[in-house]
Amino acid sequence: MNSSPLYKQIAKKLKKEILEGSITSGDAIPSENKLAESYNVSRVTIRQAIDLLVSQELLEKVQGSGTYVKEKKIEHDIFRLQGFTEEMSMLNKKTINKILSYEMKVPTNSIMDILGLEEGDQTFYISRLRYVDDVPLVLENTYMPVKLFPDLSYDVMQASKYKFIEKNKNWKIKQSFQEIIPIIPDETITSLLNLKEAIPILKVKLWSTLQTGEVFEYSELFFKSDEYKFKIVANR
Template identity: 30%
Template structure:
């Protein structure tokens, strides 16, 4: 597993060895790892070195701890390319997973100044506020709050939302979705996110804000999504200009 004569730090060698076992399927999700003491005795190294390797793997989402039970292999993160414009439903189906949503609320409310500026409507104009938990194979992935103009998207119902808003917009309303702008940042889960996503207190969250536009430039929606950082990661391809 390790080469003590190598210039590569021992804790890093341990990390890479565990990662390889996970990637090869030798360690499966929720398998328990040996204790720090067992690792240290087997490899004849200090427990502090083992602890550093394990802590790094926990922090990067490869492992997770349960108090009083031990350290376990985490579920593999879903990887989404930050290229192209697809909805959650389309993205999960493309991965062979079953998407679903738990609709927490669907209300028509007067637009705040901030949301009005995003949707290019007047303050207090009627907008839909849609709050739902997005799931893949029945596992909570994200807490999403979406805002859409009620004058633009008429007739929105819970049934439509649970199927696919994008398909309703394009196939039934005849509107063509064009592009989106979005920002991504890391933050710590709020109490609402902790309860909605079944995660531990102080868990990291990937917060995405996205404004989606129709081909003619009109804003379709403004969405705030809180993704579980332990189950989701985003990647992108960057070209040199």
Template identity: 45%
Template sequence: MLKPRYMQIADLLTEQIKDGTLTPGAMMPTEATLQATYDVSRVTIRKAMKVLVDNDLLYRVRGSGSYVKAPKAQHNAFQLMGFIEEVSAQGKTPSSKVIAFETSPCSHTIASKLNLEEGTLIYEIQRLRLIDGEPEILECTYLPVAMFTDLSIEVMQTSKYDYIERHKGMQIAKSRQCVWPDSTSTSLAARFNTRENTPILRVESVSELVDGTPFEYTVNYFRLHQYSFEFIAHRQTPQ
């Protein structure tokens, strides 16, 4: 079925944003210009522009016009990449701020995640992950001390996975992830520079080496201001 004209125009403008013809931060053509370009009414143009705003591709400035939004960094849940790899690959600047780094005996819950005896010494690390200087993720990570005796704050300010694979010579195989909707507590809202009870995503993961050894249990809180999740489902051909 043929799409309504405003949807056709929205699709054309979306493609121009995605292929870089309309760059992030660029001001969109005026309604009058778009009317002339596509030979349609002002109502049709306004409906097309609303589609782009609703799809988080544009933002409006009162008295000025509509501007192209910078794309969010995407988290592909099916491709195991570190935060720095993932964000850098999308042309943004990642950074990390370690806000807690200590060792302690592990609780029953964490021991069960890492296949350890309760009370085994683990690292408890909290990092604030930033994209272009803005806080986006609070990461709470638990690692067995015996596996990473030389782990340091300096390492955690860079890439944890690079340290594990390049420095320790371990091969990471997979991560099992569970995702829940959540909202910011008072302390988390302060970390994210946002309001309490703002919707966020909580992602828990257990990562394993190629021999099946779990080496990391992590709880990530995603602000979703500069980050989006991508899930790709492949249909299996019926037999």
């Protein structure tokens, strides 16, 4: 005899359906009334089962709409230096880079300091909206020194800049320095990332160096935090 509470038994059955793919990510589950009828239990029991799966991040409630199977977040290993396209390719994800801006700019003093530039040096400024499986996931604003990349092109930035650096330039990328800040996005970012509301997102400031020690990029990235999470492994 199963001594587990009834709501936990129902939650276990629903969880099995989700993990086996009978109910897929993004799908709405049946209403509480239908589930109560199906399992021949009260709505209170169904609500307890649903709340348990919400706490386990398998389901999410959308006010005025229903309860849905939560989309699985893409995990980013913060300790692994790899390009976005490379990372998504390893996860068998399709990526598209939509270029919002591609121009030469005189950088601000703070960006000049980060990139080690002198007065009068210019940068390429590229703003890209990065899609994964046709969903806008990351807004990336990047500055790259013109003197390092006189051959940088629009086509290159529609693909992978890291691949261009390592394969075409034959340069070795050494490391990346990152600062992660939670922010409330403005209206522009909320619209570009198709956010339902101005929910907190993750802003990442990063600068990357070549094996020579030269800083070759400064980027500010805005991650859609309801579909992307950062993974950190700490060893003792």
